[in-house]
Amino acid sequence: MTKESLRQTLIDLFTATAEAHHEAYAATDGNDPEWPLWYAEHLHAPLTEALDAGFTRSLLVYCLMNADLEQQARSPDTAWQAFYADHFIEHFAASDAPAVDKLALYTSAYCPFSRMVERSIEQLGIDVERRDINADSAHRDALVDARGRATVPVLHIDTGDGQRWMPESRDIIRYLEHTYGKRAA
Known part of the structure; x- marks a missing residue:
């Protein structure tokens, strides 16, 4: 599946889930302060299959809440379904050609x-270039330009025909293990 078809699949999944949620909560006009729990239950199987990721429901709740906060902060005028699709692809989609990807980790010597x-x-x-944002202001500036903030770690994946910026240490580790093999015990 191409990235664009995966993106459309995810947009369609989020749209259908929103419609189902609105129907389930019709009496409150869709108002549900615990919506991430409902969405995680509804999306668990289809997102796991679409992204070939080992999601738990608690991880999905976290990811949905994180996507919501990111969308409100970075792109409030973007359709949420498209933003969420991009967010999940950025964090969980496998690489099309990992052997040719160039990886760079935006990091800080002070960040656990x-x-x-x-x-x-x-x-x-794995061969990953380290880019310490405290040691080189150009690295910090590049990260801020791309992500809107200087929070590390962030894995930059240059695929040759596109770029991904993957934040969150656990997401990065999960991606690297899934893409490049399990860590030695």
């Missing part, structure tokens, strides 16, 4: 989450 990712990279034996 960066250290966690770096240990995984070392255990996997």
Whole structure:
């Protein structure tokens, strides 16, 4: 499945889920302060299949809440379904050609989450360029330009015909393990 067809599949999934949720909560006009729980239950199987990811419902709740906060902060005028699709692809979609991808980790010597990712990279034996945002202001500026903030770690994946910026240490580790093999015990 191409990235564009995956994106459309996810947009359609989020749209159908929103419609089902609105029907389920018709008496409150769709108002449900616990919506991430309902969405996670409804989306668990289809998102797991579409993204070939080992989602738990709690991880989905976290991801849905994170996507919601990111969309409100970074792109409130974008249709939420498209933003969520892009968010899930950025965090969970497999690479089309991992052998040719160029990886760079935006990091900081002072960040324990960066250290966690770096240990995984070392255990996997992957060639990943380190870009310390405190040691080189150009790295910090590039990260802020791309993500709107200087929060690390962020894995930059250059596929040759596109770029991905993957934040969140656990998402990065999960992606690296899934794409490049399990860490040695």
